[in-house]
Amino acid sequence: MPFLFPEVGDVEDERAAIGVLGPVDPHARSRVRVGWRAQRPPRPIVSAWLGDRAIGPTQHTTVAAIWAIWARAGWSGWPGCRVQWSWSWSVGGAAGRSRIRETVPMSAEYTQSDQFRDARIHMCDLSGLEIRDCDVTGLKIVDCYGGNVSLGGGFERVVVNDVDVTAYVEAELDRLHPNRVLAREATSAAEYRAAWDAIEKQWEETLDRARRLPEAKLHEQVDGEWSFVETQRHLLMAADAWIGNAVLEEDAPYHPLGLPGGGMPAEASAKLGLTLDATPTLDEVLAPRLARMATVRRAVDGLTEAELDRVCGRKPADPYPDKDYVVRRCLTVVCKEEAEHHRYAVRDLTVLEAGARTE
Secondary structure: OOOOOOOOOHHHHHHHHOOOOOOOOOOEEEEEEEEEEOOOOOOOEEEEEEEEEEEOOOOOOOOHHHHHHHHHHOOOOOOOEEEEEEEEEEEEEEEEEEEEEEEOOOOOOOOOOOOOOOOOOOOOOOOOOOOOOOOOOOOOOOOOOOOOOOOOOOOOEEEEEEEHHHHHHHHHHHHHHHHHHHHHOOOOOHHHHHHHHHHHHHHHHHHHHHHOHHHHHHHHHOOOOHHHHHHHHHHHHHHHHHHHHHOOOOOOOOOOOOOOOOOOOOHHHOOOOOOOOOOOOHHHHHHOOOOHHHHHHHHOOOOHHHHHOEEOOOOOOOHHHHHOOOHHHHHHHHHHHHHHHHHHHHHHHHHHHHHHHHH
16 A cells, blocks of 8 residues: 655655655556645645656655656645645556555635636646535636536526537526526516416425425435425525515514525524524425415515515615615515526436435
């Protein structure tokens, strides 16, 4: 087994810490491949393979052999940076060819930071990278490769290999989920009522579908997204904020089981009386959720054109910007939230149903 490099403060310490690797294989020529990954705030993480070197069947892979690769690459490190070293080797022999790779894990999470703005990431291993709730205006990915690349969000324009696919993606989503169109394009009182009719109907059908799964499945996250129960909690919070608080100005609009978006600070959620760490059953969430949907039903049934243009006396919640919130906008937000999160919910229900059939 290779000696794993520890994280150290500078390259000199690293060189002293490596030690000696034993012969990789007594009967086969091998090749060692060396790389680095480092971060020195405020610079982003960068990494690259520096090169490789053939190792004879009886040679030891020593500090000098590995260091020669680094020296040839002309990289000497940054004083005070945190470095992750890794290498791999290929072993040839009568039994065939195998590959062993040993790396030091270096996972990290960055929140509310601008350190990657205008950064250039070149020849780095970004496999498994997740970017969530970020402004990616001007993001450019060029000459990269990989499988299962997933992109989702609200983008004004998306170009893939010089082809603008924005209109195609939107049209396909509207075809598969026609309620998106009703939610997005409603402007009159009658159109908001029609949109809410469709939203109520789709959730009635989807809730019947969800109840056919075991309760545990409804708390299961698919690919790190909200579970079905968490989705219901979030939609409860959305209607509490945009209808209960902003439009109706209720005395106690927020139900404790509401789940805000990831951008709301924990202290702000606590001030609203939300219990983010609660683990309610589906029925426990649906009690306030369906009650709030009934409140929205009454609101849209009583809509007039004048009411749609009324400026609300409150904003949805304290963390929201201080600006005018018109009833029309509040209703549009809630309808779009319902339509989009229904899309996510049925997508994940399909995965959960497939998993339930194989268990």
